[in-house]
Amino acid sequence: MNFKRRDFLKTASISGLAVGLAASESLLSPLTAANEPSESQQTTRSGEMIYRTLGSTKEKVSAIGLGGHHIGRQKDELESIKIIRSAIDRGITFMDNSWDYHNGGSEMRMGKALQDGYRQKVFLMTKIDGRTKASAAKQIDESLQRLQTDHVDLMQFHEVIRLEDPDRIFAPGGAAEAMLEAKKAGKVRYIGFTGHKDPFVHLRMLEVAAKNNFHFDTVQMPLNVMDAHFRSFERSVLPKLVQNKIGVLGMKSMGDQVILKSNTVKPIECLHYAMNLPTSTVITGIDSMEILNQAFEAARTFQPMSQAQVAALLGKTAKVAATGQYELFKTSNRFDSTAKNPTWLG
Numbered sequence: 108m109n110f111k112r113r114d115f116l117k118t119a120s121i122s123g124l125a126v127g128l129a130a131s132e133s134l135l136s137p138l139t140a141a142n143e144p145s146e147s148q149q150t151t152r153s154g155e156m157i158y159r160t161l162g163s164t165k166e167k168v169s170a171i172g173l174g175g176h177h178i179g180r181q182k183d184e185l186e187s188i189k190i191i192r193s194a195i196d197r198g199i200t201f202m203d204n205s206w207d208y209h210n211g212g213s214e215m216r217m218g219k220a221l222q223d224g225y226r227q228k229v230f231l232m233t234k235i236d237g238r239t240k241a242s243a244a245k246q247i248d249e250s251l252q253r254l255q256t257d258h259v260d261l262m263q264f265h266e267v268i269r270l271e272d273p274d275r276i277f278a279p280g281g282a283a284e285a286m287l288e289a290k291k292a293g294k295v296r297y298i299g300f301t302g303h304k305d306p307f308v309h310l311r312m313l314e315v316a317a318k319n320n321f322h323f324d325t326v327q328m329p330l331n332v333m334d335a336h337f338r339s340f341e342r343s344v345l346p347k348l349v350q351n352k353i354g355v356l357g358m359k360s361m362g363d364q365v366i367l368k369s370n371t372v373k374p375i376e377c378l379h380y381a382m383n384l385p386t387s388t389v390i391t392g393i394d395s396m397e398i399l400n401q402a403f404e405a406a407r408t409f410q411p412m413s414q415a416q417v418a419a420l421l422g423k424t425a426k427v428a429a430t431g432q433y434e435l436f437k438t439s440n441r442f443d444s445t446a447k448n449p450t451w452l453g
């Protein structure tokens with residue numbers, strides 16, 4: 108990247124909308140290639156939803172994905188099931204989940220919701236934390252049991268947030284062996300990884316995978332209106348994913364509502380920004396029917412954004428985003444489930 112951090116800090120410190128916009132426009136230039144229309148951006152509309160191709164696969168998925176953690180937060184699991192089925196009935200096909208969400212509660216609720224023919228209507232994804240072959244294999248089988256299915260469409264290595272995670276996953280006897288065996292057995296169709304801490308860790312995961320002749324189908328990472336200003340996945344990782352035709356799964360578009368507390372952007376703007384990037388799906392937390400309606404409103408009103416529109420959003424967030432204070436998943440351990448539960452890694 109030609110962009111220099113000191114240049115950004117200098118411009119971001121100067122007040123005034125015009126200067127903010129100029130700084131934001133300078134952020135756009137390194138991403139020109141990544142933001143060109145790609146296969147993942149070739150959208151089709153049907154009903155209330157937009158659908159995109161998932162990377163180099165031929166799978167079509169909804170441009171908005173249902174976040175797995177949030178559908179485990181309701182006191183009554185019947186409410187969770189209602190949200191999931193309503194989302195599917197209205198056109199959301201991408202289902203996100205993880206082995207560790209609510210100690211398996213999210214997977215169990217989704218498994219119940221996907222009965223009665225709903226499983227056949229969705230692209231089902233979950234994640235595992237295990238870094239050893241034994242722990243990963245065990246978690247894969249437990250996830251399938253909870254989800255009440257014999258396979259998932261996508262399984263991802265979860266929380267790749269430490270520099271040693273790629274080495275552990277691809278080491279002899281590591282989790283990659285379990286994942287490949289699960290794919291061979293028909294338990295997993297596609298393989299990806301997720302992380303939220305630092306783009307350098309993502310780049311290392313891609314590097315180690317390449318050295319092991321492994322090509323990921325998907326990568327999940329934070330993509331939001333503040334990321335471009337601080338330890339940016341958008342600037343560092345996204346162009347490589349587009350170049351290698353890896354499906355981009357955006358998350359943390361609102362940082363679990365923390366970004367909204369900056370009082371600089373609205374929820375629909377956050378979703379539109381992430382959808383405007385070459386994402387196949389933007390996974391968002393939906394914990395009520397009201398928030399479900401918000402997600403569909405974002406899909407209904409989305410139109411490709413001009414560079415001026417993107418620059419305006421980045422201009423509004425430049426000053427408050429400079430230190431990562433609203434991206435707590437990068438700057439704190441608040442979202443680091445495996446750090447708090449190291450036994451999950453195996």
